Amino acid sequence: MIDGKTVIALLGQPNSGKSTLFNGLTGMKQHVGNWPGKTVEKKEGSFFRNGKEYIVADLPGTYSLSANSDEEIITRDYIASGKADVVCILADSSQLERSMFMLSDYAGIEVPCFLVLNLADVAEDQGKKINADALQKKLSIPVVLLSATDNKSYDGLYKCLDEALKEKTVLNADSLISEYSQIEGFDELKGLIPAGIISGYSTNWLAAKAIEGDKIVRDKLSQALSGSDKTKYESIISNTDKGALKTGESKFKWIDGLLDGVVNRVETKPVFGKFDKAITDKRWGKLVVILVVIGGLIGSFIPALPLMGVGMAISALIPPVSSAMTSAGAPALLTGIVCNVLLQSLAFIVQMLGFVFGVTLVFGMLEEIGVMARISYVFDNTMGKLGLQGKSVMPFLVSFGCTMGGAAGARVIDNWGQKVLTIALAWAVPCGAAWSIIPMLSTMFFGPGAVLVIIIILLVMILHMWVTAKVFGAKLVPASERYGMIMELPPYHKPKWSALLRYVFGRTKDTFLRVIKVVIPICAVFWLLSYSTGSVEESILYKIGTAIEPVTKVFGLNWQLFMAYVASSVGKEGAVGVLSALYSGTGTVFGAVTGANASVDNLNQLLLSNIAKPEALAFMMAVTFNVPCIVAIAATYQETHSAKWTGLIAAYYTVVSLLLACIAYHIGLLIW
Amino acid sequence: MASMNELLTLLKDGNARSVDHLAAELDTSIEDIERMLEYMEKMGILKRTELGKVGCSDCSTCPGHNAGNGANSPCAGCMPEGGFKNMGVIWEVV
Numbered sequence: 001m002i003d004g005k006t007v008i009a010l011l012g013q014p015n016s017g018k019s020t021l022f023n024g025l026t027g028m029k030q031h032v033g034n035w036p037g038k039t040v041e042k043k044e045g046s047f048f049r050n051g052k053e054y055i056v057a058d059l060p061g062t063y064s065l066s067a068n069s070d071e072e073i074i075t076r077d078y079i080a081s082g083k084a085d086v087v088c089i090l091a092d093s094s095q096l097e098r099s100m101f102m103l104s105d106y107a108g109i110e111v112p113c114f115l116v117l118n119l120a121d122v123a124e125d126q127g128k129k130i131n132a133d134a135l136q137k138k139l140s141i142p143v144v145l146l147s148a149t150d151n152k153s154y155d156g157l158y159k160c161l162d163e164a165l166k167e168k169t170v171l172n173a174d175s176l177i178s179e180y181s182q183i184e185g186f187d188e189l190k191g192l193i194p195a196g197i198i199s200g201y202s203t204n205w206l207a208a209k210a211i212e213g214d215k216i217v218r219d220k221l222s223q224a225l226s227g228s229d230k231t232k233y234e235s236i237i238s239n240t241d242k243g244a245l246k247t248g249e250s251k252f253k254w255i256d257g258l259l260d261g262v263v264n265r266v267e268t269k270p271v272f273g274k275f276d277k278a279i280t281d282k283r284w285g286k287l288v289v290i291l292v293v294i295g296g297l298i299g300s301f302i303p304a305l306p307l308m309g310v311g312m313a314i315s316a317l318i319p320p321v322s323s324a325m326t327s328a329g330a331p332a333l334l335t336g337i338v339c340n341v342l343l344q345s346l347a348f349i350v351q352m353l354g355f356v357f358g359v360t361l362v363f364g365m366l367e368e369i370g371v372m373a374r375i376s377y378v379f380d381n382t383m384g385k386l387g388l389q390g391k392s393v394m395p396f397l398v399s400f401g402c403t404m405g406g407a408a409g410a411r412v413i414d415n416w417g418q419k420v421l422t423i424a425l426a427w428a429v430p431c432g433a434a435w436s437i438i439p440m441l442s443t444m445f446f447g448p449g450a451v452l453v454i455i456i457i458l459l460v461m462i463l464h465m466w467v468t469a470k471v472f473g474a475k476l477v478p479a480s481e482r483y484g485m486i487m488e489l490p491p492y493h494k495p496k497w498s499a500l501l502r503y504v505f506g507r508t509k510d511t512f513l514r515v516i517k518v519v520i521p522i523c524a525v526f527w528l529l530s531y532s533t534g535s536v537e538e539s540i541l542y543k544i545g546t547a548i549e550p551v552t553k554v555f556g557l558n559w560q561l562f563m564a565y566v567a568s569s570v571g572k573e574g575a576v577g578v579l580s581a582l583y584s585g586t587g588t589v590f591g592a593v594t595g596a597n598a599s600v601d602n603l604n605q606l607l608l609s610n611i612a613k614p615e616a617l618a619f620m621m622a623v624t625f626n627v628p629c630i631v632a633i634a635a636t637y638q639e640t641h642s643a644k645w646t647g648l649i650a651a652y653y654t655v656v657s658l659l660l661a662c663i664a665y666h667i668g669l670l671i672w
Numbered sequence: 673m674a675s676m677n678e679l680l681t682l683l684k685d686g687n688a689r690s691v692d693h694l695a696a697e698l699d700t701s702i703e704d705i706e707r708m709l710e711y712m713e714k715m716g717i718l719k720r721t722e723l724g725k726v727g728c729s730d731c732s733t734c735p736g737h738n739a740g741n742g743a744n745s746p747c748a749g750c751m752p753e754g755g756f757k758n759m760g761v762i763w764e765v766v
Contacts, residue, residue: 063710063714064714066714066715068714068715068716095703097703097704097707098703098706098707098710101707101711212715242677244715244717245675245676245677245680245712245717248676248708248711248712248715249673249675249676249677252673252704252707252708252711253673256673267701267702267703267704268701268702268703269695269696269701269702270692270693270695270696270702271692272692272696280690280693282687367758367759368758369758370758372758372759373723373758373759373760376723376759376760377688377690377760378688380687380688381686381687381688384686393723394723394759483680483683483684483686483764483765484682484683484684484685484686484687484688484689485683485688485689485762485763485764486683486688486689486690486691486694486709486718486762486763486764487688487689487690487691487760487761487762487763488690488691488760488761488762489690489691489692489760490758490759490760493758
């Protein structure tokens, strides 16, 4: 009571409709502040009924009355303080098995209360029939079905309120206490706690909370007890194992018992579709996933075709533009810049974009449908074998778009070692830039065999991740007991085409802008370094390139390919641009090194004429598994806060990429 | 009703399970599994992560970040707006 006004406290879990009821009762008569010393919102309001004023305190929405958060502590302290004359406990009628948990946690508190089964309309729509009278008999407190949104139907609520206030109705928790009694140590503990030892709470409630592991209750009891009682108390507490699970199960059993005969419960048993059975199967799931991914990659070539055609058309413009500029008397340098840097880069960029568009569309669609979630589910065990958490799968998936995004996505991983290892492995995932050049190069060099090359790259990626996990894992993630994760798989549904296409076009446009920024400057720098008006030996790049070529040849990379590989460390998009700069144009180093082939107009043909298949394969391996880009290195440092580990990972990737190139080259020599 | 202890014991084999698979394995309803997960999450035994919210939404140094879409928008080149929305939810033992 406050100044003769009756105080009603509203208690319920989030989404139980507590705020709706508060607004329905108080209308505009409410004020909002903070609970003393806390940033938790305090809402109070009032209403008049039959000439009497009622104060309504809207307690914070909490799951239970445990001491797991400020909100929960505020809530239970308020109730125990005796400020409320009656507590109105809300439960969601549409999911009573879950929402009655608050009621079970209240059991043992002796402040009068009544139960409001809110959202009755939703339960009715679900076909549920709830017998509030039967529940009232079991609980010994007033119970009412309500739709708080309909504030003209509050008569039943007011009746319960009056009854609870008049009869001082206290929740009958006998059957719950019987459940608690089956927990080892509960009865003994209860016997040690004198009534009223902590104001507002019954001994049953305190004993249950102490068994549960509630730190505040345990500390208070420890302080309040003395002598042999305290020793016994501490012995019981130290011998209590999994108390939270045991008390939780007691509450669930109690709730189930209450609901028997009260509501026609509709229990959903799991039903698995044929595809779901196959894709989530422990034995065959991975194979199904691999087939889906391969199918996706093959499928992504189809939407890529139109843009590839546009790219080739731009490439075809180079000879006539070059001839026209030469006839018009344009300087050779200007003709070179326009044709060999700008137009050639643009042709490659547009062809790349075709693959970006195709891959993004197909894999975006798989995500929309719900298949990607299942892929991460199926590969969780593999994550575990690598010493990682299930959460690591998202940084890997994001890395297919951008390694930097993957590194930033690893932020959700709490364990530092696992975070660093996740980032280290995410580097092995070919990013969007790699996916834009690899399909194009593999199509150019291997024709229909391009799909096989891409599959090989994916298999190498998996092997690379496994080896990298073994190399760094022992240091970063010590072996420990690992629990499997639980996943709520999203239902399958049709893709939202407009949202998907917005994303695909957005990504293609973003890639185009990013690639333009990277490719053209890198291409221009390398082209200028390779440019010479006189003897080819005068160009800087030629001098450096030919000096190091005896070494780079071991990895299957002639000096032009090696320079393009070096450029890919800045941004993988730049690699093909550099190739185009180094292999094209009159007056450049190209003329000296390609001899007769210099007369070939189309750059695709030029590359095909001057790069053997084993070299092409080596180059693709080197570029794909090289360090992702400068920005990804910076992001890795930002996330790991370790220059040592960032440098170590970068050095490791450089060495491994060259090693993979070397292996691919020598295998290629055996084949071709 | 299944036991939470039984559920945690199952997870000790290190294998991932979906809510549906768990319900089938423990011979209970999906609702029963869901309330147990909720309880264990609130008690700090499990940690819940919405996979759709994981990603590059905070990589402020990325060139594509906030491309005119507000302070917390993801990079258009990495993820769809709002992240991968259909990636499900995972619970891991803390």
